[in-house]
Each structure stands twice: as structure tokens, then as C-alpha cells.
Amino acid sequence: MEKLQQLRTLLETAEKEGQAFYEKNNNAAGTRLRNALQQMKALATDLRKEVTEKKNTVK
Structure with missing residues (x-):
């Protein structure tokens, strides 16, 4: 879940920089x-x- 939060933060940064650009x-x-x-x-x-590895280890 930490990586999803990092992705969300990067998306917010990209949006802000995209507007400025x-x-x-x-x-x-x-x-x-x-x-x-x-x-x-x-x-x-x-x-x-990570998702693929977790999915494959559950089987």
C-alpha cells in the first residue's frame, strides 16, 4: 500500500507541473x-x- 501512496503523490506532482508547463x-x-x-x-x-509475485505465491 505504501507504493500506491507514493504513486498518488507522484501523480499530484505531475499534475501540478503539467499545469505549469x-x-x-x-x-x-x-x-x-x-x-x-x-x-x-x-x-x-x-x-x-509485487502483485504478480503475491498472486503466484497464493496459488
């Missing part, structure tokens, strides 16, 4: 947005692996 044309916010998205991707991959 698209609405205010802040290029630095675009870089921070890309970073947050990359972190979300890595975290989601880790979370998928």
Missing part, C-alpha cells in the same frame, strides 16, 4: 513533469511485479 509555458516544469512521469513508470513496474 502547459498553461504558463514554464520549460523547467516540463522537465520536472517528465521526471515525475519516469518515476511513476518505474514505481508502477515495481508494483506490478
Whole structure:
């Protein structure tokens, strides 16, 4: 559940940076947005692996 909370926090960060990038044309916010998205991707991959392992050990 901790990783889900981290994912939620990263999503909030990405949303804030996305608004700054698209609405205010802040290029630095675009870089921070890309970073947050990359972190979300890595975290989601880790979370998928954990779910798969747990699902397979229950059988």
C-alpha cells in the first residue's frame, strides 16, 4: 500500500507541473513533469511485479 501512496503523490506532482508547463509555458516544469512521469513508470513496474509475485505465491 505504501507504493500506491507514493504513486498518488507522484501523480499530484505531475499534475501540478503539467499545469505549469502547459498553461504558463514554464520549460523547467516540463522537465520536472517528465521526471515525475519516469518515476511513476518505474514505481508502477515495481508494483506490478509485487502483485504478480503475491498472486503466484497464493496459488
